[in-house]
Amino acid sequence: MSTTANARLMDGSGIARRLVEETAARAADLTRRxxxxxxxxxxxxxxxxxxxxxxxxxxxxxxxxxxxxxxxxxxxxxxxxxxxxxxxxxxxxxxxxxxxxxxxxxxxxxxxxxxxxxxxGKDVDGVTTSSFAAMSFGLPGFVSCTPGGIMRLLDAYGVDPAGKRAVVVGRSAILGKPAGMLLLARNATVTYCHSYTPAADLSAAVREADIVVAAVGRARFIKGEDIKPGAVVVDAGYNEGNVGDVDFEAAAERAGLITPVPGGVGPMTIATLLSQTVDAAERQLGAAPA
The missing domain is CATH 3.40.50.10860 (Leucine Dehydrogenase, chain A, domain 1)
Incomplete structure (x- = not known):
C-alpha cells in the first residue's frame, strides 16, 4: 500500500473493486436461480x-x-x-x-x-427515515451508502471502532448523522461537530479523536495540525478542484491511516449501493443464499 508522509493510504478504489466483483457474482447467481x-x-x-x-x-x-x-x-x-x-x-x-x-x-x-x-424495502441508498431508524436502532434495513462504505473501508483495514473516540464533522441526514450512528453501534464514543461548532471547540475535539470522519462540505476545513498522531482520517468531502474537507498533506504527516480524495470514500459509496441492490433483490425474490 502506498504511503504518504507518515500515513498509510486507504485504497477505497481497490476495496470497492473487490466488493463490486463479489456483488457481480451474487447478481449472476441470483439471475441463474x-x-x-x-x-x-x-x-x-x-x-x-x-x-x-x-x-x-x-x-x-x-x-x-x-x-x-x-x-x-x-x-x-x-x-x-x-x-x-x-x-x-x-x-x-x-x-x-x-x-x-x-x-x-x-x-x-x-x-x-x-x-x-x-x-x-427498495431504499438501497438509505435515505428514508425508516432506514435512518434502522441504522440508529440496529434493525434490519439499508444503510446510507456513504456511511456504509466508510464502515466497510474501516473493516477492510482492521479498524475496530469499539472503545475509540470518533469525531464526525458534519450532520447531514444521509452522511454525517448516519455515520455517527453506525460508529456508535460499533461501540465508539461519538462526538458530532459541524459548521456552527466554534473553531476552538472543533480543534479540541479533533485533537482527541482516534477516528475522524470529515463530511462538512468545506474545502480543507479540518486542519492537519489538529489530527491526533496515529489517528484514522476518513475524508468524505469532495470540493472544487478535487479537494476534500481535510487539509490532506498536513494531516498525512500525523495520521496513521487516511483516505485520498478522490479514490477513497467515493468508490465505496457506489460499491455499497450495488451490493445493497442485490440484497434487496434477494429479499424481494425470496432467494437469499443459504
Missing amino acids: TGKQPCLATVLVGEDPASVTYVRMKRARCEKAGIRSHHVELPAATTTEELVATLRGLSDDPDVHGILLQHPVGRHIDERAAFEAIAP
Missing part, C-alpha cells in the same frame, strides 16, 4: 451536469455488476407531487428492486417528501 436480474431504478430531475455525470457513472457500474439499470429522467420543472408519484410507481413495480433518487433535486421540490415516497 430465479430468472430475474436485479434492477436499480435511477431517477434524475433536471440536467445538473454533476448529477448527470454521477448517474451515468452509477449506471455503468450497474452494468459491470450484472445489475439492470432502469433510468427515469424528469424535467427540471417537475413538481414535488409529480416526483412523489414517479417514486411510488417504481416502489410498486415488482421488476424494480432498488431505487436511487439523485440529489439535489431543485429547491422548489420537497426532497424529504420525495425520499419518503421510496418504499423502505
